[in-house]
Amino acid sequence: MKLMKPFGKQFNLTTGVIDGADNHWTRYLKEMRGMYQDREVLNEIMNSDNPLIYEVYEVSVPEEAGQLIQCTSIIYPGKIGKEYYMTKGHYHKKKSCAEVYLCFSGQGYVLLQTEDGECETVEMKKEAFVYVPPYWAHRTINVGKEPLVFTGVYPAEAGHNYGSIEKVGFAKIIVEEQGKPVIKRNPNFKVK
Numbered sequence: 001m002k003l004m005k006p007f008g009k010q011f012n013l014t015t016g017v018i019d020g021a022d023n024h025w026t027r028y029l030k031e032m033r034g035m036y037q038d039r040e041v042l043n044e045i046m047n048s049d050n051p052l053i054y055e056v057y058e059v060s061v062p063e064e065a066g067q068l069i070q071c072t073s074i075i076y077p078g079k080i081g082k083e084y085y086m087t088k089g090h091y092h093k094k095k096s097c098a099e100v101y102l103c104f105s106g107q108g109y110v111l112l113q114t115e116d117g118e119c120e121t122v123e124m125k126k127e128a129f130v131y132v133p134p135y136w137a138h139r140t141i142n143v144g145k146e147p148l149v150f151t152g153v154y155p156a157e158a159g160h161n162y163g164s165i166e167k168v169g170f171a172k173i174i175v176e177e178q179g180k181p182v183i184k185r186n187p188n189f190k191v192k
Contacts, residue, residue: 015147016150021057022059024055034166057072073152077146084174084181085141087140088165098132098154101124102150103128107124107143110122111139119171169188
C-alpha cells in the first residue's frame, strides 16, 4: 500500500454536496426500471418525464484493504404510485464488508435484507446513525416531503452488487397508505 497524505473536504449538511467530490452519480427514473411495483404508473410517468430520484457524491480513495470511502446521498421526495422514491439497493461485492450511515436531514428508512429473505427496517431521521452489518443488502427510502440527506462510510474494497437486487428485489416494500409510510410484504419477491 502506498502511503497517502491526509486530506479534508467540506460538505453541505443541508444539500449533501461535497465540495471537490471525485465522483458524482445521478439516478433518474429510467435507470430504476424494475424497482417499483406499479408498472402502469411507472410507464405513465416515463412517457412524459424522467425525474431525478437520487444522487451520490463520493470522495475516492484507492480500492484496497484499509481504506475507507466516504459519500453523501440525496434522495428526493416523491412517489411512483404508492411507493416512495428510493435507492436501487445493493449487496457489497465483498459481502463481509459493513457500512455506516449518518442522517443530516429528511425522513426515511433503510431497508435491509439477507440472501435468504430475512428483512429489517431502520428509521432514518436527522442525526440518526444506522449500522449496516456484513452480508445484508441495503436500500434507503425517502418517506418525507424534503430531500433525505445522509453520509455513508464503507471499506474501499467493498464494491457494489446491484444485480442480485435487480433479479429478486426486496422481501418488503414501503408504501404510503392514508398519508403514512407502511411496511408491507413485496408480492413479487422470490427467494433465490
